[in-house]
Amino acid sequence: MVISDTHILGKDTPSIVYALRGLAYVEIEVTGPSQDLHSGIYGGAVHNPLNALCAMLAQLQDESGHILVPGFYAKVRPLSDEERAELAKIPFDRQAWLEEAGVASDWGEPEYTLTERVSARPTLDINGIWGGYTQPGAKTVLPSRAAAKVSMRLVPDQKPAEVIELLKQHLLDIAPPTVSLTVRDLNSGEGAIVRRDSDAMQAAFRAYADSFGREPVFVREGGSIPVVATFQQVLGIETILMGFGLPDDRLHAPNEKFHLPNFYRGIETVVRFLEYLGR
């Protein structure tokens, strides 16, 4: 199987993804009063679902990015010294990364390098939140409900279904008795590691090298493509992840782009891959 849904390290720095993180994605809804109330009349005496939701979300992660859901790290396979040494060899321009991300400084678990944090460590992000009055100006509403979307990137050997159960249990444990809670599993998938010693992978390696004039490096990808694990488990086949995006393509964001020279180099790489694989 070949999937083209990953990016390379830079426009002249080809890379091949051999590991994908898993994903556990939930929607959390907190319900309070049966209808919206006026905060001047009921505020201070009716638990506001927005206050309750924010208090609960704040108990999922500490300020350095460590996830506080009990048991969350129990099944995380520790990074070996060998793998950490290998990840440290990946070319990385910190200043260019900060500019691509549009931030003045990075953030996250201080005991791991930036490369490790974005590819080999699990994460927790609030991807969306809503509730109450969100138009310009002031309205003193105490809303009936509030909701958030929360996703977690998972690493070997975390299982999405188990992690979601841990999260649900933690949320139930910390939910105040004055509101009610629902947690919906929206879109979860397992991570995967693909073999690097197959003939197909060797063909891909040589195709990138000959098309970009530089040997590709093997990297772990922070994102998730759950079907790769499904292909392994159900069909018993490996996947070659031959992507040609760039880190600053603004994936899933406004003004998403694709670097045109990569389009032509991608065509060349795929032609060579088929030729080398045929041999």
Added chain:
Amino acid sequence: MVISDTHILGKDTPSIVYALRGLAYVEIEVTGPSQDLHSGIYGGAVHNPLNALCAMLAQLQDESGHILVPGFYAKVRPLSDEERAELAKIPFDRQAWLEEAGVASDWGEPEYTLTERVSARPTLDINGIWGGYTQPGAKTVLPSRAAAKVSMRLVPDQKPAEVIELLKQHLLDIAPPTVSLTVRDLNSGEGAIVRRDSDAMQAAFRAYADSFGREPVFVREGGSIPVVATFQQVLGIETILMGFGLPDDRLHAPNEKFHLPNFYRGIETVVRFLEYLGR
């Protein structure tokens, strides 16, 4: 001055508001990366403004409703034993209140009664929050910004401008260095206490009594009508708050209503008020 913007205790239980809470209303915006990012690529290494905002909002109030902004309670005039005894005499049907609010139980500062909490104690409510992806389904975005509207009801002798400065300082103190913060003052106003011994107030008292067949009780209102303080300070005049709403009118909420018999009793009350005041 006469303002008709308050409610009475029940359809057959008239009341006159003599104290209003002040209001401090702000919009808080947390900005992280310069554009939305993919959480699979940057999650764990770029501080997510939604995670940061929720963590900050959770540090404004404890689970029992006590406000954690340093200095917030410094100027709160303590409730006297006499005033607490007076507030305790206001007819209050707890079960009816819970049904009106649409909640199974009340919430808030355990050392104050429910009547005190909704009228004589300061409060803090998140009135709205937004950021990231909020449509159906899953999208793994790490948004560029997140925002919330937060309002505080104030009691004598809290000043809105001072309270907003305390809140801003607290937010700056707890804001992580990896995001930036703006706090905008949206709509603030002082609370007020109006004289109960004026001729006009006596005329209003008798007008309610004769129209509803029952003497009104004097109550403090949890909401805010900032112009009452402005009339006192600029024009030097008192305001009679002659309202006819009911607590379950769903103010500021969907399906807001007005109880029609109160419309006709309101007309009678106003006619009598003008007559008694003229005498």
